[in-house]
Amino acid sequence: MVIALVGNQNSGKTTLFNQLTGSNQHVGNFPGITVEHIVSDIRGYKNSKLVDLPGIYSIRSNSGEGMVTRNYIIDEKPDAIINIVDATNIERNLYLTLQLIELGKPMVLALNMMDELQGNHGSVDINLLSERLGIPVVPISAAKNDGVDELIQLVIETANKKQKPRRIDFCSAGPVHRCIHTVSHVVEDHAENIGVPSRFAATRVIEADEDIIKALRLSDNELELIEHAVVEMETESVLDRNAALADMRYRFIEAVCMETVVKSSESKEQQRSINIDRVLTNKYLAIPTFIAIMGFVFWMTFDVIGQRLSDWLAMGIDWITLSVDTALTAYGLNPTVHSLVIDGVFAGVGSILSFLPIIIVLFFFLAILEDTGYMSRVAFVMDKLLRKIGLSGRSFVPMLIGFGCSVPAIMATRTLPSERDRKMTLLLIPFMSCSAKIPIYAVLTAAFFPNKGGIVMTLLYLGGISVGIIAAKILSKTVFSGNPVPFVMELPNYRMPSAKSVLMLMWEKAWDFIQRAFTIIFVATVILWFLQHFDVKFNVVPSDSTTSILSILGMWMAPVFAPLGFADWRLCTSLVTGLMSKEAVISTLGVLMNVGTDALSTALQGILTTRSAISFLVFALLYTPCVAAISTIKKELDSTVKTVGVVVGQCCVAWLTAYIVYVLAGMII
Amino acid sequence: MTLDKLPIGKSAVIIAVGGEGNLRCQLLDMGLIPHTEVTVRKAAPLGDPIEISLRGYTMTLRKDDASKIEVRPKEEV
Incomplete structure (x- = not known):
């Protein structure tokens, strides 16, 4: 059942x-x-x-x-x-x-x-x-x-008992009533053919529901009869078809409520909501409070709880890895398989799993904000900012989370009420520079812009947002053209969130992520490990080798990046491993250049100029997000083709922007 | 007078709901139909959208969309 x-x-x-x-x-x-x-x-x-x-x-x-x-x-x-x-x-x-x-x-x-x-x-x-x-x-x-x-x-x-509703007729005598009955008779047989009640078919037809009209296969003659009845109703009731039916339903409801419902004009909960909104949507306090609340959520997630849990989890994974490593060495397992288990599976899945605490903690707070009704207020307060790029205030929080991590940000688009907004928001989220890219910025600014790190980082963040705005403008004129879904939204009374639904949401998001960590992300990890540890003749090579398939891929790709000023294969290879996670860009560079992270900045000065460092930074800022984010995009878009399109599109945008920046930098420097 | 012009704190009765397509249907579905009484509660900090209450609940809509709704302000008692 x-x-x-x-x-x-x-x-x-x-x-x-x-x-x-x-x-x-x-x-x-x-x-x-x-x-x-x-x-x-x-x-x-x-x-x-x-x-x-x-x-x-x-x-x-x-x-x-x-x-x-x-x-x-x-x-x-x-x-x-x-x-x-x-x-x-x-x-x-x-x-x-x-x-x-x-x-x-x-x-x-x-x-x-x-x-x-x-x-x-x-x-x-x-x-x-x-x-x-x-x-x-x-x-x-x-x-x-x-x-x-x-x-x-x-x-x-x-x-x-298959007990159907005892009545379906809610109109009192009058033009609307007559019209519905006339149309019901006309569509009766057709409705029966497609298995819907004739009354339902009639009201849908009167409200000009094109899907139903098409499905009913009405003849021209019948359509004319219906049109005639509708026009008559519109003239007599002085309301158009849509308003007339809405009016009929609300009139019935008003009458029923009058008879059956006793309600005070303003409840305690409404009064409480009005009082809370005196602060939360106050003309001067709304935006500062919002910044404070989101700042707290970010601080808790990325600094206090989430990061600590991530560190603990990483420690746990390290410990297990070490134990398995020791056990495998003692057992004398084939060194290649050993490397697959330790460097491939454990390292890859381990680094992805360290996202998990962040997702859980973030969704704990988001669930509370959503369940209390605060998210609707944020949409109300922020709507004007996002309207210019063809979105509504609802998209603000998911985009903001993108600055922390794209994965939960994309997951958070789920609460957006329209499919168009949801898709457009998730396409824009990767342009919000995520926190995993900070190490890249840190190492490169240390090497090329000492003492100007703050300015460069700010420019990068603003750059990402600007490209996002341009992308949004283009998207809303092309792929998402047509009428945006209107921003007509209820502002529910503030309520205490239920512990159960908060926990359920956390569990759902965590489980969703774990599943992907062990499927798509697992496969991607193993592939990358394979590319890194084998040469084209499938001989095992050390991970800093110039003959590994990955290095060859890097050399192969190098000419593509020549116009951007960084044709060094090591840089290209590090961008490929950046698919795994953005932190990997820096660790790969360290491995390939045979230097520790401390010496990396100096070493980079050998293969990059200030000018090409800028274009490398811009490319790293904008190119495809990591595999965890890609798999989340795929889940939300429910299409492999579209996901590949997003990844390729993003790389093209990154290349173009980096190229423009490189050319401009050439003029200035 | 249209709903976007109604001063904050004032009530009015809807006379006609204009607009078209999706927006209009959504407004009607939410109960914004002729004869309904609405009160403007406040405007968002950036001046737009506005918050209104009707039929015992609160909702928000943009001023652009509110300008499609014709209202008759209620006389002060």
């Missing part, structure tokens, strides 16, 4: 999902688009699955997520729908309910946050609401796990 969970954003949908299900979640993407759905077994009910659909306000086709939900319910035919409704915001929530009821599937309404409503001396006449809507209604509090057992029992029962 499959149950679909549908509801508005901020209705407590994820909390309810976590209450109903165990830990065996499976995250999947819908085919073709990067909108995810989570499927999980329902706790205590064998062979029953719950599908968490995107948080939406409406199932109109022109909102991507709405379409996903609609198609899922029509095509996948779940046995029942749970529609979760925020009782403290019942009017707007019921709008989606009315649209869902038209789909004619067994459905139960979970009236959430009843504790909050009652805490403000509010109440809902559950029986009357159920009667008016024609579907069972269960009052619950997902956060407190109240009523959740009753809910799932009733849902299973409703699904078993």
Whole structure:
């Protein structure tokens, strides 16, 4: 049995999902688009699955997520729908309910946050609401796990009995009513053919839903009849088709709420939110507070907790590596296999795994910021800055995280409500210089710009942002042209985050990363190890050898970088190992030049000039992100071709920019 | 008068919702339909977007988009 969970954003949908299900979640993407759905077994009910659909306000086709939900319910035919409704915001929530009821599937309404409503001396006449809507209604509090057992029992029962909504008609007599009925008759047979209720087909057709109109295969004659009915309705009601139907639904909802809901005009929670917002979205305090909050999160993640955990993890991995190393030596394992295990697998996967604490700590804070409702405020405060590049304020935090590490930053794009914004943001994140590139900057500035490190670094960061802005401008005119998704967003009341959903999010992101660390990233590590330790005749060579396949690759690539002023094969090779992680650029250079990190700066002066050092820095700033980030991009884009496109595109942008900078530097220096 | 011009702290009743396509549908879905009462709460620190409350909840939209919504300011009582 499959149950679909549908509801508005901020209705407590994820909390309810976590209450109903165990830990065996499976995250999947819908085919073709990067909108995810989570499927999980329902706790205590064998062979029953719950599908968490995107948080939406409406199932109109022109909102991507709405379409996903609609198609899922029509095509996948779940046995029942749970529609979760925020009782403290019942009017707007019921709008989606009315649209869902038209789909004619067994459905139960979970009236959430009843504790909050009652805490403000509010109440809902559950029986009357159920009667008016024609579907069972269960009052619950997902956060407190109240009523959740009753809910799932009733849902299973409703699904078993295949009990459809008892009414689908919510209009009072009038032009809208007449129009819907006329159109219902016209589309009846067609609707039956594609397996949707005629009432649903009728309202979709009236609202000019092109997908449905196409699927129904209406004749010209029928289309004309429909058009006639719609025009008549528009003239009589003095509202256009979309407004007329929205008006019809909201009028019904207003009448029902009048009868069934008792609610104070402003709840304690609303008052509290207004008070918190006096500071957090205050004209003068908003931006300083935001900087302080994000500064704290970054400090905790990259300095205090995350870094410490990373160091401990690295120590642990080092210890295991050493033990295995000793054991393998004692066993007398073939030195090549030994090197594969120690230098390839352990070194590679080990260095990638040290990202893990950063991801966990960062998502701990992000989950709290999201769950409390602060992220919406950030979007509200920062929107104006990002609008100029065709994005909305929602993209601000993911991009900011990019300065720490691209991997969690790209993962964080998941919360963006539109697919377009999500993709565009993740393409821009690699331009935000991540913290792993700092060692590269440090070594090169020490060698070529002593005492000017601060200025050079600042220029590099600003350079990355500028290229990102230009890229965004170009992207929003080409690949992402067309109407950007409007920035119309709810500002939910501030709420205490639930420990469970924070932990679930941390676990989900960590698990996702671990899986990739041991698959894609593992393979990449072994390949790189192979290239570094073998020559073209597959003889083993030392890692600083000029005859290894990697070195030959570096020499081969060198002419490509000649116009940028750094044709030395060692530099090219280090850029290749930089794919593994950006820190590897410096360690590889050290190995290939046979010097320690301290002497590296001096050694680099032998193969780079100030001018070519600048272009090398610019290239390192902008070229492809590391394999961990690439695998994250692939996961989010759900396409190998597009991911390769991103990597190649990024290298081209880096080459071009470095070339321009090199030419300009030539004029100045 | 359009919604973007409504002074902060003032309430008004929506007369008509303009705009087109996606934006318009989203506004209607969020309950911004004729006869609905809205109150402008504040503007973002950079002057745009604005925060409004209606139907017992709070939302934000850009001034550009708000300028498509025709409102009638409520008389002071």
